[in-house]
Amino acid sequence: MSVALSLANLVAVALFIYGLHQLNSPPTARAGNRLAMLGMAIALVSSLLQTQGIGWWAILVGVILGGAIGIVAALRVKMTAMPQMVALYNGAGGGAAALISTLEFFVLASGKGENAVVSVSLVLSAIIGCLSFAGSIIAFLKLQELMTGRPITYPGQQVVNGAILLAILFLAGWFIATLGTMPILAFLGLLLCSLLLGILFVLPIGGADMPVVISLLNSFTGLAVAVTGFEINSPLLIICGALVGASGTLLTVMMGKAMNRPLTNVLFGAFGSGGGSEPDAGSGGPQQIRSASADDVAIMLAYASKVIFVPGYGMAVAQAQHSVKALGDQLEKRGVKVLYAIHPVAGRMPGHMNVLLAESNVPYEQLLDMEDANPEFSTTDVALVIGANDVTNPAARNVKSSPIYGMPILDVDRAANVIVLKRSMRSGFAGIDNPLYEMPNTSMLFGDAKASVDALTSAVKAL
Amino acid sequence: MNDITHLIQLLTVLLLAVFVGFEVISKVPTTLHTPLMSATNAIHGIVFIGAILVVGKLFVGPTSPLLAIISVAALTLGAINVFGGFAVTERMLQMFKKKEGPRP
Numbered sequence: 001m002s003v004a005l006s007l008a009n010l011v012a013v014a015l016f017i018y019g020l021h022q023l024n025s026p027p028t029a030r031a032g033n034r035l036a037m038l039g040m041a042i043a044l045v046s047s048l049l050q051t052q053g054i055g056w057w058a059i060l061v062g063v064i065l066g067g068a069i070g071i072v073a074a075l076r077v078k079m080t081a082m083p084q085m086v087a088l089y090n091g092a093g094g095g096a097a098a099l100i101s102t103l104e105f106f107v108l109a110s111g112k113g114e115n116a117v118v119s120v121s122l123v124l125s126a127i128i129g130c131l132s133f134a135g136s137i138i139a140f141l142k143l144q145e146l147m148t149g150r151p152i153t154y155p156g157q158q159v160v161n162g163a164i165l166l167a168i169l170f171l172a173g174w175f176i177a178t179l180g181t182m183p184i185l186a187f188l189g190l191l192l193c194s195l196l197l198g199i200l201f202v203l204p205i206g207g208a209d210m211p212v213v214i215s216l217l218n219s220f221t222g223l224a225v226a227v228t229g230f231e232i233n234s235p236l237l238i239i240c241g242a243l244v245g246a247s248g249t250l251l252t253v254m255m256g257k258a259m260n261r262p263l264t265n266v267l268f269g270a271f272g273s274g275g276g277s278e279p280d281a282g283s284g285g286p287q288q289i290r291s292a293s294a295d296d297v298a299i300m301l302a303y304a305s306k307v308i309f310v311p312g313y314g315m316a317v318a319q320a321q322h323s324v325k326a327l328g329d330q331l332e333k334r335g336v337k338v339l340y341a342i343h344p345v346a347g348r349m350p351g352h353m354n355v356l357l358a359e360s361n362v363p364y365e366q367l368l369d370m371e372d373a374n375p376e377f378s379t380t381d382v383a384l385v386i387g388a389n390d391v392t393n394p395a396a397r398n399v400k401s402s403p404i405y406g407m408p409i410l411d412v413d414r415a416a417n418v419i420v421l422k423r424s425m426r427s428g429f430a431g432i433d434n435p436l437y438e439m440p441n442t443s444m445l446f447g448d449a450k451a452s453v454d455a456l457t458s459a460v461k462a463l
Numbered sequence: 464m465n466d467i468t469h470l471i472q473l474l475t476v477l478l479l480a481v482f483v484g485f486e487v488i489s490k491v492p493t494t495l496h497t498p499l500m501s502a503t504n505a506i507h508g509i510v511f512i513g514a515i516l517v518v519g520k521l522f523v524g525p526t527s528p529l530l531a532i533i534s535v536a537a538l539t540l541g542a543i544n545v546f547g548g549f550a551v552t553e554r555m556l557q558m559f560k561k562k563e564g565p566r567p
Binding site for chain 1: 473476477480481482483484485491492493494496498499500501502504505506507510511513514515516517518521522530531536537538539540541542543545546547548550551552553554555557560561562
């Protein structure tokens, strides 16, 4: 590699890191993304120069095909569908890493290189890449509701997964022992086992645990890319993979903390259910539920001095973000202070609610995270909960027997009045009763989130 | 021996990058976590460049149709990752606005 090319890669790395640094605040974030793009362009040109365009037709086909698919999908995707989009890009990266390893395997098999470092990193990148690819596809199918979002479990699940893992370890050991000159069929077996494990590992994880899974798959792909860097001796790939791996790991840990559950429990607990196809509960007979009409609620909102909206996945499902913003505007016109409180695991990926509200032009200063929002509730007249459930459940604070006990929640119950917009009385993903609904300061407004918010907006307007 | 020192150098780079990653990412506010994730997604699209390097090595001599197909597949997936990732991040970030004040 010539000096000029190494320098180009150094510049690219600097741009990536500085670009990520710029993401630390919304006003500079866009410039940060542009810098990262520039870094990628520099790295791309320098690698093309390095290979002197060998295999140019394959690269051209890849750019045209992949670029078209990627960009068209990016421009068309709805903001509510962002989690599955990110899952797909993750899968693409993981799949590419696994395929690179497959190509390198054929190079090794033809006896061109015998290097322990290359064999170890090759086999790791193949395994992790396949895991990430297959896992991301399942996550995509679940989020897109092409398959049920509920956990899929069967007896002996852990045994089956364990057996597959053992097979992978055996084949990987064989591969390393022979420095990558094992039969093609055995390598194929390794790839298939890794894909299967990726599928089986995401299947039992429920919809509401997706923020953790997406973050974890992100860090897997980062890891696969870093290992690929060792395989093809490219510090550029190592650094980029490490940055992504660190980011994914950090987000995974944050999401786990926000649910107060260790990662092992999320991955192996089969805890969460799906996107909301349970039948109306009614069982157990909730006692003192008060339901309010849109007109009553509108009066309450219009004469409040501070209102906090608490959005959850229900807002995304109903595509209600624009209606919510319209209601907020109406209230602000009347001099009401409007804020938004966002729980870290609201929605299906980290920051999901923030993006939806940004889409509907809510200024980011009005979006509060949990730490900033909780002190606000005690001085709030109305907390309007829009399609959020477990993240507002006070049982997490004081009911030791509750499965979500200890999970940090938004203290909506401390507001003077709580209005809960909900389709029906069915419980949240954890299937846990929410005592919030029976509190004396709570009223329920039943119906589709978007329809209810629209009704509130017109009722406020009419006042 | 030379191989080992080279490996250690690469491991050093990995370690430092992990620390830099944690340091930089931990400053990103929760409101930008989705764009952060799609931006890091785009950055791991660097595998596209990995694919170019491997293809450059592989296609020096004549190649079998099978390897050509795998190469195109790897390059296509990598390109989806890079171009899609950056495009969707750009689209999201342009939505994050300040409260509209007197300035346009």
